[in-house]
Amino acid sequence: MIWYATLVAAVAAERVAELVVARGNERWSLARGATVSGQGHYPAMVALHTGLLAGCLVEVWLADRPFQPVLGWPMLGVLAASQALRWWCIGTLGPRWNTRVIVVPGLPLVTGGPYRLLRHPNYVAVVAEGVALPLVHTAWVTAAAFTVLNAVLLGVRVRCENEALAACPGPALAAARDAGS
Template sequence: MVWYVVLVVLVGFERVAELVVSLRNAKWSFAQGGVESGQGHYPFMVVLHTGLLAGCVVEAYFRPFVPALGWTMFALVLLSQALRWWCITVLGRQWNTRVIVVPGLQLVARGPYKLLNHPNYVAVVIEGFALPLVHSAWITALVFTALNIPLLAVRIRTEEAALHR
């Protein structure tokens, strides 16, 4: 259980690193005339992702570690993190946890964006079920996924509309 809590805390620190990058990029974007969309869903996203981390730790206390499931899901967590940071790196200053579009910038169509329109959300979906299942927290995985589906639908529609303006 201790190593699992360490893993969840490390993912929490990763989220903090994302927020640092996001704040820096938002400042740059606004200085370039960036326009923000979708502020209404952002607080729910923050609460949901924070709840994922808390739910993982709380539920795992009551669940056994199942090696075949746990190690497979751990590999998926690592792959989702790699994909997320590939997205962040490829988008550079255009990456943000918020929807901020700088007029006149080209859409990024390299790296994972050459293959998918929203690869960062693939990472979010994978991590959202894999992280809890590392320690058999299946209720957290189901609840997060069920709440994340409509959130991602809103988020993707918001991004698509903002990018096509």
């Protein structure tokens, strides 16, 4: 359990690093006239992701979930891949990446890196992490609950992002409208 708690703490530290990057990127974006959308769902997103981390530890401890190597090791690989994908997204978007929905007017949509393959690759990373982190230590209730709640939240989030991009003047407008049709 100690090694798993250390793993969850490492993921939590990674999330704090994301928030530090996002805060700096938010300042950069706002200085360029960005608009912020989706403030209503953001607290639910923070609560859900915090709940994922807590749920992993609580379920493993209270339900005495064992580490099953046949499941745990592959899930650790999926978790590592999800982190790599997330930081590839962050690196590709540069100062435009954020945990909030922030659009800088006049900037074109990013179509490089993982965005040449998927419209929302960061959410692939979130989904993979939400399944893999709990299943590293067979916390299947946490994995299932996060997956269901995250699916609902991502429906709201993706719609919000698409609407924010479509409402933005400049090169992103036509691309967002084309992608939505």
